[in-house]
Amino acid sequence: MQPSNAPASRRFQSGEMSRSSERIGAVILAAGGSSRSGQPKQLIPFRGRTLVRRIIDAACEADCSPVVVVTGSEDEKLHSELDHANVVAVQNQKWQRGIGSSIRCGIEALTNSSPDIAASVLLVCDQPAVDARVIQSLIALRETTGKSIVASSYADTLGVPALFTRSVFEELLLLDDKAGAKSIVLRSRERVASFSFPKGQIDIDSWEDWEKLDGGALTTAGR
Numbered sequence: 001m002q003p004s005n006a007p008a009s010r011r012f013q014s015g016e017m018s019r020s021s022e023r024i025g026a027v028i029l030a031a032g033g034s035s036r037s038g039q040p041k042q043l044i045p046f047r048g049r050t051l052v053r054r055i056i057d058a059a060c061e062a063d064c065s066p067v068v069v070v071t072g073s074e075d076e077k078l079h080s081e082l083d084h085a086n087v088v089a090v091q092n093q094k095w096q097r098g099i100g101s102s103i104r105c106g107i108e109a110l111t112n113s114s115p116d117i118a119a120s121v122l123l124v125c126d127q128p129a130v131d132a133r134v135i136q137s138l139i140a141l142r143e144t145t146g147k148s149i150v151a152s153s154y155a156d157t158l159g160v161p162a163l164f165t166r167s168v169f170e171e172l173l174l175l176d177d178k179a180g181a182k183s184i185v186l187r188s189r190e191r192v193a194s195f196s197f198p199k200g201q202i203d204i205d206s207w208e209d210w211e212k213l214d215g216g217a218l219t220t221a222g223r
Contacts, residue, residue: 022118024139024163026064027106028055028087029124031072031095040074042125043081044204051125051204052078056085061132062139064121066113070106072096088113100175107172119165122181129199130161138163138195147193151185154200158185158192161200 030042030052042052049057052069059067067087071078072095082089090109092102103122110120119142121135134152138161142150148165151158159182164172171184185192 023114023116024064024119024121025110025114025117026059026062026067026121026123026135027103027110028052028059028067028069029099029102029106029122030074030078031070031092031102031105032099033073033096040077041204042074042078046128046204050081051128053081053085054128055123055125055130056081056087058130058132058135059121059123060086062121062135064135066110066117068106068110068113070095070102070109072102094177098176098178100177100179103175103181104173107169111169117166119163120169121161121163123161124203126203127161127200128204129197129202134161134197141193141195145193148191149185150193150195152197152200153194154196154198158182158194159200161197 032041043050046054056067056069067085069078069082069085069087069089070092071082071089072092075091078089088109090105092105094101106122107120110117119139121138123130123135138150138152141147142163142165148167149162151162152160162181162185164181164184168184171187172181175181175183
């Protein structure tokens with residue numbers, strides 16, 4: 001992937017148009033340096049698949065289209081996971097500035113790829129409990145509540161995975177480099193629907209985390 005000042009994106013395999021009247025896409029943040037894990041966190045194997053492949057599969061199985069993967073520091077190493085996936089990959093040249101820069105990069109690539117997109121689910125790689133059913137639940141809750149944002153509730157807070165309708169995209173595109181999407185979620189709680197997801201607090205930031213979760217802790221923790 002050739003670096004440039006503008007977000008560089010390319011489709012790795014064209015997918016079919018969604019049959020739904022409203023298209024729901026996904027933005028997967030996979031640009032971090034993963035220094036705590038000692039290797040690219042996105043490529044840590046977990047129950048037969050890498051973390052990035054698990055979340056890509058979950059988004060695709062939930063019928064999100066397009067699925068945008070934002071890469072950064074480990075861009076070349078991630079190619080093996082993206083080459084045969086039905087995703088749009090975009091490299092954030094400024095990933096070191098913070099997560100806000102990756103969110104902006106992803107939302108811009110999403111709207112460029114699919115101008116008629118109605119909403120997007122924002123996902124990260126290190127929450128192994130997130131699967132297609134979780135993503136589908138966020139989408140269903142948005143449909144039943146009509147809220148502009150659907151955020152996961154865990155550990156006494158709201159966070160990702162979270163769904164944002166197109167009406168919120170401008171706010172995502174205006175995020176500061178160091179700011180995450182939670183700042184938008186908490187800004188106006190009246191427009192937010194909460195999805196109870198206790199397992200959302202489980203993440204993998206180190207090999208110690210991996211050893212605990214791969215040994216079965218994930219299945220015994222309550223949702």
